[in-house]
Amino acid sequence: EVQLLESGGGPEQPGGSLRLSCSASGFTFNNYDMTWVRQAPGKGLEWVSDISDSGGATYYADSVKGRFTISRDNFRNTLYLEVISLRAEDTAVYYCARKASHSSGYYSHPSVSPAYYFDYWGQGTLVTVSS
Amino acid sequence: DIQLTQSPLSLSASVGDRVTITCRASQSISGYLNWYQQTPGKAPNLLIYAASNLQSGVPSRFSGSGSGTDFTLTISSLQPEDFATYYCQQSYSSPLVTFGPGTKVDIK
Numbered sequence: 001e002v003q004l005l006e007s008g009g010g011p012e013q014p015g016g017s018l019r020l021s022c023s024a025s026g027f028t029f030n031n032y033d034m035t036w037v038r039q040a041p042g043k044g045l046e047w048v049s050d051i052s053d054s055g056g057a058t059y060y061a062d063s064v065k066g067r068f069t070i071s072r073d074n075f076r077n078t079l080y081l082e083v084i085s086l087r088a089e090d091t092a093v094y095y096c097a098r099k100a101s102h103s104s105g106y107y108s109h110p111s112v113s114p115a116y117y118f119d120y121w122g123q124g125t126l127v128t129v130s131s
Numbered sequence: 132d133i134q135l136t137q138s139p140l141s142l143s144a145s146v147g148d149r150v151t152i153t154c155r156a157s158q159s160i161s162g163y164l165n166w167y168q169q170t171p172g173k174a175p176n177l178l179i180y181a182a183s184n185l186q187s188g189v190p191s192r193f194s195g196s197g198s199g200t201d202f203t204l205t206i207s208s209l210q211p212e213d214f215a216t217y218y219c220q221q222s223y224s225s226p227l228v229t230f231g232p233g234t235k236v237d238i239k
Contacts (some may be wrong), residue, residue, distance in 0.1 A: 033226070037175075044233045045175065045218055049185065050226035059226040092133075095174055099226075102181045115181035116222040117165040122175035 002115040002120045004096050009125030016086045016129070020078040022096030022122055030054070030074040036081050036093060036128040038092035046092075048079065050099070064090075086129045093124040133157055133221050135231035143239040154219035163223035166195055166204045169233075170215045178217075179204065179206045201227040214238055225233045 010021040016061050022034070036048040043075040049070040050059040058070050081098050097118035134157040143148050154164065162182040167175040177186045179195035182202060192207040207215055219231040 035226070037230075045169075045220075045230040047228045047230065061227070100180075102184065107181065113163075113225070115163055115165075116225045116228075117177060117180035117220075118167075118175075119177050119180075119186065121176070123174055 002098065004098065004120055004122035006094060006122040006125035009094065009127045011069055011128045011130065012086050013131055014086055014088060014129055017082070017084040018086070018127065018129070020081040020083070020094055020096075020125055022077065022081075024077045024096075024098075027098070029072075029077040033116075034079045035097050035099050036070060036079075037095045037097055037118070037121075038090075039095070039124075040089070040092045043092075048094070051079070083127075086127075088129050091127060091129045093126050095102060095121050095124045097121045132227075133160060133224055133229055135219055135221055135229055137217075137219060137234045139234060140232060141235040141237070143237055144209050146190040146208045146209055146211055150209050150213075150236060152166045152204045152217055152219075152236075153200045154204070154231050156200045156202075156221055156223075159188075160221045160223035162198050163221055163225070164195075164197065164202045165220045165222060166193075167218045167220065169218065170190075172183045174216065209236070 003024045003025045035050045051070045055072045067085050070081045098120040100119040101114035104112040136155045138153045163181045164182045166179040183195045194205045216233045216235045218233050
């Protein structure tokens with residue numbers, strides 16, 4: 001059974017820093033790209049960051065670029081998100097998710113990119129930034 | 132950036148109703164559109180990927196259609212456990228993806 005378990009959230013002061021972790025089990029972790037998505041209280045979903053299966057490629061939303069760092073340890077089957085210079089607007093539930101791909105039918109054509117989607121999600125960890 | 136809009140943003144329906152939610156992209160995204168369901172306090176749950184493919188384990192009353200800029204999620208017969216918020220998400224510009232604002236479905 002695929003399981004993703006986030007940890008590391010909690011109350012933080014503006015300007016502070018923290019590291020979120022996502023422990024993965026039930027699948028071959030190093031075969032999958034992984035992602036972080038956050039949700040501010042009462043708001044919608046916001047993609048935050050993405051990392052390739054090897055960890056060699058990372059991507060960030062403009063809203064977090066320069067302050068957030070995504071990484072992974074494929075030996076420990078763990079995904080991380082380091083955050084510095086926390087702001088009130090970073091207050092949210094942070095979810096890690098597994099990124100799967102669909103590459104059959106139309107998407108199997110050599111010139112067509114696979115269709116990606118997030119098929120498993122953790123339960124989320126709440127980060128609250130307030131003075 | 133590719134923007135997604137959803138309509139309606141909320142709706143009230145009864146058990147057994149047929150429900151349709153629309154997602155529109157600011158540019159053509161071919162079939163790179165996914166749908167998620169989220170109930171309060173829970174993580175999102177994948178329903179449909181690549182516009183029309185039903186995720187394993189998801190009831191067949193859920194279906195998706197569309198291509199280009201216009202997509203729909205249909206629930207053929209609303210069940211009590213379907214009262215939730217539904218989000219569309221584009222993966223055309225993956226890994227830089229975006230979500231729609233969500234459509235809340237509640238009980239009439």
